[in-house]
Amino acid sequence: MQVVLVGFMGVGKTTIGRILAKELGLPFMDMDRELVNRIGMPIKDLFEQSGEEAFRLEETKLLAELRSYEGVISTGGGIATRPENVELLLQFETVVFLHASFSVVNYRINKNKRRARPLAEGDVGELKKLFFDRKVSYEKVATFRQNTNHKPLKKITAEIREKL
């Protein structure tokens, strides 16, 4: 079984993915974490040194490699922005679009400042624009949606499992 989680920064892709994988008895792959291991530096440093495009190339390469991965995959929030990735994502068995309201996402991002997110460093207006612009791309690749606003994590994973 293949379950890919997509959605904006702060919707809970990594946290939910880890729990879901455990409950399903499947391996878990956190793409951002794997990319940090591969490139040997934090994502923020790669953005600063080589630009966002360098990160996107690595991200696409990894996504293509995961095409036959059996397990739960949590992606980075920008995964559906490249047309190549949209094509790839459409080939996976199940893609779940995790969504929450902008205020919830913004609150979670601010609470978790230690996790350096280069694209969350601009002003809140820019972040909000990105949030709404990206919605269309997530919808395009999603098999179904799952709301993650104000709900216990176990309830969220139970709702996802029901829909699988």
Ligand code: S3P
């Ligand atoms: C990004 C989101 C991050 C990470 C990178 C770019 C984005 O992942 O991949 O900083 O473009 O939204 P999270 O969604 O896990 O924060």
